[in-house]
Amino acid sequence: MPSAAERTRTLVQSTASAVLVVPGLDGVRQDEITPGERTTGTDGDVFLLFPADSPAVRAATHAEADELPAVLEITDVAPVAVSNRIRGRAWVAGWLTCARELPAGPGRVWLRLEVGEASVDDLWGAEPVAPEDFVAAAPDPLVAHEAELLQHLASSHADQLDWLCALASGACGIVPERAVPLALDRFGLRVRFTGDGGAFDARFEFRSPVPGPEELHRAMYALFEAAYEVAHPEQH
Structure with a gap:
């Protein structure tokens, strides 16, 4: 399974919604503290792109040499229609400064969040993340x-x-009416099955980790082939 640090880095790099919480910025609208872009540097710092006149940029500019604490809060929502769509949340806390040395385009500024601590609470569970693990x-x-x-x-x-319900050894206590792909990573696929008896999630691992999207087709084919053989034993 992916580590807590990897899951947190993945959420930072994803398109999941995020807001930057800075003490003292009371009463601001959520869109004013939502970064337009975000990425992670090679040293583990998180970079957030904001309009130059945003409250976050003003706060970082006025702080100058002082340490300005901030927390990046990320909410991950499933990109498919399913009940209970929130898949997880992550928090990255640290100190905020302006990164004006990075090209940002007219009227925009990159902010640097030096990571002090982080945590994740998702489909795998809730875990803290040490700064050095986040960097690595x-x-x-x-x-x-x-x-x-x-x-x-x-x-x-x-x-x-x-077909995948047939592989969910014993967990399939309901007759599924719908199977929804809930999450996908290099190790496998998570599916939510729903029916008259309720709902449950099942995780299906690939035979080996997938290094990239180009190799995913082969892994999915092998998974579906195995599921078909179990679901239709009379044809084998």
């Missing part, structure tokens, strides 16, 4: 494509997703 971790190689891939699976592979 890498985002999942499928993060930039996950939303598109899950939407494709939901719209074009409903039958194959239904």
Whole structure:
């Protein structure tokens, strides 16, 4: 499974919604503290892009040499239609400064968040993340494509997703009426099954970690093939 640090780095690099909470910025609108872009530097610092006149940039500018604490709060929502769509949250706390040495374009400024601590609470569980682990971790190689891939699976592979219930050894106590792909990473696929008896999530691991989206097709084919053989034993 991905480590807590990797999951946090993945959420930082994802398109999940995020806000930057800075003490003293009371009464600001959420869109004013939502970075337009975000990325992570090689040294683990998180960079956030804001309009030059945003409250966050003004606060970082006025703080100058003082340490300005801030927390990046990330909320991850499933990109497919499913109940209880929030898949997880992550918090990255540290100290905020202006990174004016980075090219940002007219009227925009990059802010640097030096990571002091982090934590994640998602489908895997809740865990703290040490700063050195955050720096050393890498985002999942499928993060930039996950939303598109899950939407494709939901719209074009409903039958194959239904087969996967046969692999959920014993967990399939309900007759599933719907199977929704909930999360995807290099290690496997998580599916939510719903039916008259309720709902449950099941995780299906690939035979080996997928290094990138180009190799995902082969891994998904092997997974669906194994599920079909279990779901239709009379044909084998």
